[in-house]
Amino acid sequence: xxxxxxxxxxxxxxxxxxxxxxxxxxxxxxxxxxxxxxxxxxxxxxxxxxxxxxxxxxxxxxxxxxxxxxxxxxxxxxxxxxxxxxxxxxxxxxxxxxxxxxxxxxxxxxxxxxxxxxxxxxxxxxxxxxxxxxxxxxxxxxxxxxxxxxxxxxxxxxxxxxxxxxxxxxxxxxxxxxxxxxx
Numbered sequence: 001x002x003x004x005x006x007x008x009x010x011x012x013x014x015x016x017x018x019x020x021x022x023x024x025x026x027x028x029x030x031x032x033x034x035x036x037x038x039x040x041x042x043x044x045x046x047x048x049x050x051x052x053x054x055x056x057x058x059x060x061x062x063x064x065x066x067x068x069x070x071x072x073x074x075x076x077x078x079x080x081x082x083x084x085x086x087x088x089x090x091x092x093x094x095x096x097x098x099x100x101x102x103x104x105x106x107x108x109x110x111x112x113x114x115x116x117x118x119x120x121x122x123x124x125x126x127x128x129x130x131x132x133x134x135x136x137x138x139x140x141x142x143x144x145x146x147x148x149x150x151x152x153x154x155x156x157x158x159x160x161x162x163x164x165x166x167x168x169x170x171x172x173x174x175x176x177x178x179x180x181x182x183x
Contacts, residue, residue: 026041026042027039027040027041027042027172028040028041028042028054028086028169030086032086033145033147033148033150033151034085034086034087034145034147034148034151034153035052035086035087035088035145035147035171035174036147036171036174036175037174037175038171038172038173038174038175039171039172039173039174040052040086040169040170040171040172041169041170041172042167042168042169043168043169043170044168045168045170046168047089047092047141047162047165047168048089048092049089049090049091049092049095050088050089051088051089051168052086052087052088052089052168052169052170052171053086053087053088053089053141053143053165053166053167053168053169054084054085054086054165054166054167054168054169055084055085055087055143055160055164055165055166056077056078056079056080056082056084056085056164056166057072057078057080057082057085057157057160057164058080058164059080059081059082061127061157062127062129062156062157062158063082063157065127066152066156066157067082069120069122069124071120071152072085072152084166085143086169087143087144087145087151087153087154088143088144088145088146089141089142089143090104090106090111090142090143090144090146090154091106091107091136091141091142092136092140092141092142093136093137093138093139093140093141093162094135094136094138095107095135095136095142096108096133096134096135096136097133097134097135097136097142097154097159098132098133099116099128099129099132099133099154099155100116100132101115101116101118102115102116103115103116104116104142104144104154104155106142111144111146112146113144113145113146113147113148113149114144114149114155115149116128116155116156117149117150126156127156127157128156129154129155129156129157129158129159130158134159136159137159139161139162139163140159140160140161140162141159141160141161141162141165142154142159142160143160
């Protein structure tokens, strides 16, 4: 029994060292349903429409409600005590966004999987961004999941500030729901 425990501890320690080294090299694991599950890497690319971003949202408003209801998770990465969110940039500054029950339109084009859910799985009313029609300021981004119609994203909390973005990431290998194996 002692050898098994020592072996398991050693394997766990080795896994933690590998995870830490991977993080230092810019590798990120995604286990959320907002993006395809898998391994991503940090890239030196501009924040533009279609990019995957990792960002720290501020406390307050619909974001605080999301944390309270368990849509978001606590962590030590963001200064506000949240774990970063991962989303695809659906629109950048200058774009017109219209968020309605049937979905989000960017410059008149309906985004897939973007319908607003009236209530969550527990039957609680979902928040709406205010205003529901706006032209994004140069510093604003509209972030969405394009793989999960139940993602907690800009259709509920509105635009985010570009300054909240920590990094742009791209997939290395993805699998499972919302993605197909690539790599």
